[in-house]
Each structure stands twice: as C-alpha cells, then as structure tokens.
Amino acid sequence: MKRLRGSLLALALAGLAGGAQACLNDVELPGREREFRSQYALIPGLQEPEKVEPAPDHDGLLMIAGAALLAGAFGLAVLRDRETATIARPAPERPDEAFDLEERRDPVEV
Amino acid sequence: MTAKGRVGCAAAAAFVVGSVVFFVVMFMTTFAFAMRGSLHHPDLARTFPLPHHVPEFPGGLSFRFAMVNDVIHERFARHGPDYYRERNRIVREKLAAIDPDDPAVFPLMDDLGVGLERLGKSDEAAAVLRDKLARQEAKGIEGRDLYTSYANLGTFLIHGGLARAAAGDADAREQVREGLAFIRKAVEVNPEAHFGRERWQLAIVEFLLAAMEDPALLTKFDCVGDRVDVLAEPEAELARLLHNPPYGRAYDPWYSEALMFGQAQAEDRAWVRDRIAKVGAEDGWKGVDVPSHREPVPFDEPVLGIIGMWREGGGASPHFALALGEIMLRVGQRLIAWSAFERASRLADRYSSTSEARDFLREHCRKRQEEIEQVIAPFGAVENRLRAAFDAELAFGQGYQKDYQDFEAAKIAAGGSILDDRFHDDFPRRGEPIASPSGGEEWVEVVPRADAARRDASRARALAVFWAGLAAFATSAGLRLLAKRRVRRTLGSRS
Numbered sequence: 001m002k003r004l005r006g007s008l009l010a011l012a013l014a015g016l017a018g019g020a021q022a023c024l025n026d027v028e029l030p031g032r033e034r035e036f037r038s039q040y041a042l043i044p045g046l047q048e049p050e051k052v053e054p055a056p057d058h059d060g061l062l063m064i065a066g067a068a069l070l071a072g073a074f075g076l077a078v079l080r081d082r083e084t085a086t087i088a089r090p091a092p093e094r095p096d097e098a099f100d101l102e103e104r105r106d107p108v109e110v
Numbered sequence: 111m112t113a114k115g116r117v118g119c120a121a122a123a124a125f126v127v128g129s130v131v132f133f134v135v136m137f138m139t140t141f142a143f144a145m146r147g148s149l150h151h152p153d154l155a156r157t158f159p160l161p162h163h164v165p166e167f168p169g170g171l172s173f174r175f176a177m178v179n180d181v182i183h184e185r186f187a188r189h190g191p192d193y194y195r196e197r198n199r200i201v202r203e204k205l206a207a208i209d210p211d212d213p214a215v216f217p218l219m220d221d222l223g224v225g226l227e228r229l230g231k232s233d234e235a236a237a238v239l240r241d242k243l244a245r246q247e248a249k250g251i252e253g254r255d256l257y258t259s260y261a262n263l264g265t266f267l268i269h270g271g272l273a274r275a276a277a278g279d280a281d282a283r284e285q286v287r288e289g290l291a292f293i294r295k296a297v298e299v300n301p302e303a304h305f306g307r308e309r310w311q312l313a314i315v316e317f318l319l320a321a322m323e324d325p326a327l328l329t330k331f332d333c334v335g336d337r338v339d340v341l342a343e344p345e346a347e348l349a350r351l352l353h354n355p356p357y358g359r360a361y362d363p364w365y366s367e368a369l370m371f372g373q374a375q376a377e378d379r380a381w382v383r384d385r386i387a388k389v390g391a392e393d394g395w396k397g398v399d400v401p402s403h404r405e406p407v408p409f410d411e412p413v414l415g416i417i418g419m420w421r422e423g424g425g426a427s428p429h430f431a432l433a434l435g436e437i438m439l440r441v442g443q444r445l446i447a448w449s450a451f452e453r454a455s456r457l458a459d460r461y462s463s464t465s466e467a468r469d470f471l472r473e474h475c476r477k478r479q480e481e482i483e484q485v486i487a488p489f490g491a492v493e494n495r496l497r498a499a500f501d502a503e504l505a506f507g508q509g510y511q512k513d514y515q516d517f518e519a520a521k522i523a524a525g526g527s528i529l530d531d532r533f534h535d536d537f538p539r540r541g542e543p544i545a546s547p548s549g550g551e552e553w554v555e556v557v558p559r560a561d562a563a564r565r566d567a568s569r570a571r572a573l574a575v576f577w578a579g580l581a582a583f584a585t586s587a588g589l590r591l592l593a594k595r596r597v598r599r600t601l602g603s604r605s
Contacts, residue, residue: 024265024422025258026224027217032422033171036186039545040174054153062572069579070128076586077120 120589128582135574143566151562155555158369161361161385162410163552168379173410176546178434178446181420182453183500184507185544188421190515191229196522198225200529216242220258223266232270239263257300261308264292268315269424276322276463283322290315294402307422310334310415313403314429320399321462327398328467329474333429334390334412335403336436338474360409360441361385361554369556383408389437409437428457428471435478443551444482445496451475451482452500510544513537 165172180186201222208215219242226235243259267289274282290312297308314333321327330339365385367373386408396404416430435450454461455475458468483492517537518528526533534540 024224024227025262026221029422036421037171040177040548059568059572062576066572066575066577066579069576069583073124073128073579073582073586074121076583076590077124079590 120586120593123589124582124586127585128578131581132574132578135577136570139570139573140566143570151557151565154557154561154565156558157553157555160552160554161365161382162408164379164382166383166408166411171414173414174548175438175443175446175551176548177417178413178438178443179449179546180507180544181417181426182431182434182446182449183503184426184511185503185546186421186507186511187514187544188425188511189228190518192515192519192522193528194225194228196528198222198229201225210245216246216259220262223262227262227266227269232266236263236266236270239266254299257296260292260296260299264289264296265311265423267292268311272315272318276318278322278463283319286315286319290319307415307418309402310412311419311423313400313412314416314419316400316402317398318429323399325462325464325467328462329470331392331395331398332433332436334433334437335392335395335398335400335406336390336433336440337392337394338432338436340393358440358442360387360443362387366554366556369554370559372558372560386410387441389440409441413437426453426457428454428461431457432461432471432475435475439478439482444486448479448482448496449500449503451478452497453504507544510539510542513539 162173201218205215205218205222208218219238223235223238223242226232226238239259239262243256243263246256246259267285271279271282271285271289275286293308293312293315297312317327317331317333317335330337332338362385365382368385388406389409390412391404391406413434416433420426420430431450431454435447435454438444438447438450452475455472458471458475461468461471479493479496483496486492514534514537517534521533522528
C-alpha cells in the first residue's frame with residue numbers, strides 16, 4: 001500500500017516539472033509558468049487532511065480477560081472435583097460413618 | 111461416577127460450551143464486520159492524491175481546485191499597461207538596433223505583439239505577427255519553429271474580431287475564422303500542445319461562432335458543452351447519491367476501489383487519468399458545430415485550458431466563469447461553483463449581444479446558486495454570507511493586482527528598469543501569498559481493505575476468546591453450584 005501511494009505521488013509530482021504551452025507566447029511565459037506551478041505545488045503531508053487519532057486497542061484486554069476466564073473455568077472444575085470428592089466420598093470407604101449409620105438404623109428396626 | 115470422571119466431565123462441558131461460543135462469536139462478528147465495511151476504521155485511513163494530480167502528459171501541468179478559486183477572484187499577479195508600454199518601447203529599440211536577418215528578431219516580434227495585445231491593440235499586434243510569419247516563411251522556416259507565430263497570430267485575430275463578430279460584422283467573423291485556422295496550425299505543428307490550452311481555445315471559439323449563428327445555444331450549453339438547462343442541483347445530488355460517477359465528485363468509484371484493494375492498476379497513469387470525472391459534450395452537443403471537441407473529457411482538461419486563457423490570455427469572461435461553475439458543480443466543489451456563478455452573473459453584460467441571453471445568464475446563475483445554497487445549508491440563509499465572502503476575496507485579488515500595477519507604474523516613472531530581474535523585489539506585498547493554499551479537497555481518504563480486515567480479524571478473535579472464556583467460566587461455575595446442591599441434598603437425605 002505504501003508503494004502504491006508512493007507511485008501515485010510520483011505520477012502526480014511529475015505535473016510540477018516541464019513546460020506548458022499558452023495562447024500568448026512571449027519571453028516571460030516560461031517564468032510565469034514556473035511561478036504558477038510553484039504556487040500550487042503538491043506538498044505531501046502538509047496539505048493532507050488531518051489524521052484521525054488511532055482507536056484505543058481493547059483487543060489485548062479482551063484476550064487477556066478471555067484467557068483469565070478460561071483459566072478460571074478450569075480452576076473451578078478442579079475445585080469442584082476436590083470439594084465434591086471430599087464431601088461426597090462413597091460410604092463404604094468410610095467405616096466410621098458407615099458404622100454410625102448402622103447404629104442410627106438399629107433402634108428404628110428394634 | 112468417580113471423582114476423576116466428574117472433573118473430566120465438568121472440564122469437557124466447559125470446553126464444549128466455550129468452543130461453541132467461540133465459533134459462534136467468530137462467525138457473527140466476522141459477518142457483522144464484513145457487512146459494516148471498512149469505513150468504521152477512520153484511523154486506518156490513508157490519503158492518496160486525486161486522479162487529476164496525474165497530468166495528461168508526463169511533465170504537463172496538473173490541476174488544483176485552488177487554481178479555479180484564484181482565477182475567479184483574480185488572485186494572481188498581472189502586469190499593468192505601464193509595464194507593457196515600457197516593454198514595447200524597449201523591444202522597439204532593440205528591433206531598430208538589430209540586423210533584420212538576425213534570428214533574435216523573431217522572439218522580439220512575439221514580445222512586441224503580445225505587448226500590443228495586452229494594451230488592447232489586437233490589430234496592430236496581428237500586423238506585427240503577420241510580418242514575422244512572412245519573414246519566417248521567406249527564410250524557409252517551417253514546422254514547430256512556426257508554433258509561436260501561429261498561436262500568437264491566431265489569438266490576436268480572434269481577440270481583435272470576436273466582439274465585432276458577435277455584433278454581426280461579417281468581416282470580423284471571417285477574421286475570427288482565420289484566427290481559428292492559425293490556432294489549428296499551431297496545434298498541428300506542436301502536437302504536445304494539442305491537448306493543451308490551444309485545443310480549448312479552438313473549442314470555445316468554435317462554440318462562440320456557432321452561438322453567433324444560433325444564439326439559443328447560449329441558453330442550452332456552456333462553452334465546453336455542459337448543459338445549462340438541465341441537471342440542476344437536486345438532480346445532481348440525486349445522481350451523486352445513486353453513485354452516478356459524473357456528478358458530485360471528481361473521480362469515479364473504481365479509483366477508490368482500486369486503492370482500497372491495493373490493485374496495481376492504480377499505478378498505471380492512463381488508467382488513473384481515465385478515473386477522472388468527465389464533463390462537457392453532454393446530450394445534444396453532437397448537433398453543435400464544434401468539431402474540435404466532440405466527446406466528454408476529464409474535467410481538468412477544459413478547466414486548465416480556461417485557467418490558462420484567463421490568466422495568460424484575455425482575462426475574465428462570462429463564458430469562462432459559467433463553464434467553471436458548471437464543471438465545479440459536477441465535481442462536487444459547490445462553494446467554488448457558487449463563486450463562479452456569482453462572477454459569471456457580474457460579467458453577464460459581455461455574455462452575448464442579445465439581451466435575452468444576458469438575462470438568461472443572470473437568471474441561470476441565480477438559480478444555480480439557490481440550488482447550491484439549499485444543499486449546503488437547507489435550514490439557513492447563507493446567501494448573504496457567501497456573497498460577502500465573495501466580495502471580500504474578489505476585492506483582495508483585484509486590490510493585489512492594482513497594487514502590483516501601481517507599483518510597476520511608479521517604479522518605471524522613477525527610472526527603474528523592467529529588464530532588471532529584481533524589478534519586483536521591493537513590491538511591498540511581495541511576501542504576501544496571493545495564491546490560495548490547497549487542502550483536503552485534493553486528497554481521497556481510503557481505508558485499505560487488508561488493514562481493515564486485519565484489524566477486524568484481531569477484534570473478532572479477541573471477542574470470541576472473551577465470550578468463550580465467559581461461557582466456559584459460567585458453565586464451570588454453574589456445574590459447581592449444581593454439584594454443591596446435589597451434595598447438600600445427598601447429605602440432607604442421609605441425616
């Protein structure tokens with residue numbers, strides 16, 4: 001794109017050199033033509049419209065936030081496992097608790 | 111299910127939800143950005159010169175809108191009659207002192223002829239150039255070396271005869287036709303000038319001759335064939351909105367498309383020139399006897415021709431001002447067009463020998479101005495402000511020219527030599543810029559599609575990651591809450 005802009009400017013700047021013909025031709029014509037051209041010379045950068053301020057880049061923040069949320073999601077999954085593993089361990093694996101349950105059931109049956 | 115299995119299940123659920131959301135958001139944002147186009151990234155815009163910055167010929171003069179503004183308001187230096195009287199005196203002395211066979215005689219005769227023409231003595235000027243041409247032909251000079259003789263003699267004959275020809279003088283019309291024949295020869299021997307000012311001098315004088323035969327042409331076309339009886343501003347605005355290339359902007363849409371997509375054809379000068387908005391020779395022009403101008407042309411060609419004739423030839427003319435107004439209207443420069451119509455209206459007395467045509471011009475200019483005012487300020491009265499600005503700028507230009515000419519007269523009277531290269535160096539307003547600066551009107555802003563696509567892809571990716579993360583987190587958190595509730599229920603049922 002830079003090359004394209006450069007090529008166009010080069011083509012355009014070619015319009016500031018060389019001679020041009022007029023209807024009345026006298027000794028002063030070349031000087032007047034030179035002055036005329038110089039008055040309307042294209043000055044890239046100076047006469048271009050003002051640049052718009054670059055938009056703030058939120059993409060990085062969004063990516064970081066998204067990655068943090070993904071990490072959080074994984075963390076929650078692991079945490080969930082640990083908590084549920086601790087709270088909801090199967091009864092046979094905990095004899096004391098099983099005994100207590102047995103104990104609590106007996107009177108009812110009696 | 112084992113604990114390990116539950117972990118895998120929760121993570122897998124979060125992964126699946128996150129992935130689905132990622133792809134959905136990617137698809138939706140990509141589609142939405144594509145629909146929105148690239149205009150929503152103004153900070154990525156790059157400026158490119160408008161296609162008329164590429165001159166018709168390499169080394170030729172390229173057009174700027176400021177040039178039109180400046181001729182309309184006389185914002186350029188112009189020698190005064192004292193300067194030309196002094197120059198003619200010096201040239202005559204040189205001619206008297208020089209050997210008549212010296213080749214340096216011929217440029218001096220050109221200078222004398224132009225000097226006389228500048229003083230309004232077109233017939234004397236033509237006589238000098240006829241003498242020059244006869245001497246050149248006697249010496250066997252031919253071809254391109256006769257260019258200045260043909261161009262100057264043709265111009266003097268036309269300037270000398272046009273007013274009388276318009277008043278119905280048959281001899282004067284014949285003189286104008288003879289002048290046209292010399293201009294044609296000038297174009298023939300100097301092909302590089304073929305598409306320059308002489309071409310437009312030919313076309314405009316041909317039109318004026320045709321209008322002398324049929325004055326109604328002056329109420330139908332301007333001097334380059336733009337219709338003055340149709341396509342008023344509301345229609346022009348509609349055409350612009352419908353992207354009809356000839357109206358409302360100085361280039362056709364393919365130019366900005368090529369820049370947007372970085373197409374190599376934008377580096378081809380012929381292709382770029384072809385993108386310039388075309389004007390003139392509009393509907394009905396085929397029936398008008400203007401053989402040197404038959405088809406619409408890039409707008410900068412007649413405009414540069416008119417500017418050249420205005421500055422270097424006969425000066426302000428209602429025909430020139432009207433054509434500049436019509437052309438500027440067609441390329442979207444409404445404020446310049448308004449000023450051109452104002453100038454044309456003020457020069458209307460010289461438009462035609464018939465009062466109907468002069469009245470038409472005044473009425474037409476007022477109508478065009480009203481239409482422009484309606485577009486640029488539909489709810490406000492801007493006419494007075496525009497007219498005040500026009501008056502101020504015209505006064506500035508004419509004041510500068512007067513000061514310049516008064517300075518020349520005073521300095522010559524004080525014994526200053528116009529042959530001195532520094533003659534104008536102590537002109538008090540020399541440091542004052544007389545030409546208007548160019549600005550944003552000379553550039554087109556384009557957001558390169560590749561840059562916009564890169565930015566959009568990055569934004570879509572970031573949004574997709576964010577929403578995927580949010581969805582995965584919500585899924586994971588939801589599953590955890592469900593699991594907790596289930597455990598509590600289990601524990602509750604056990605107790």
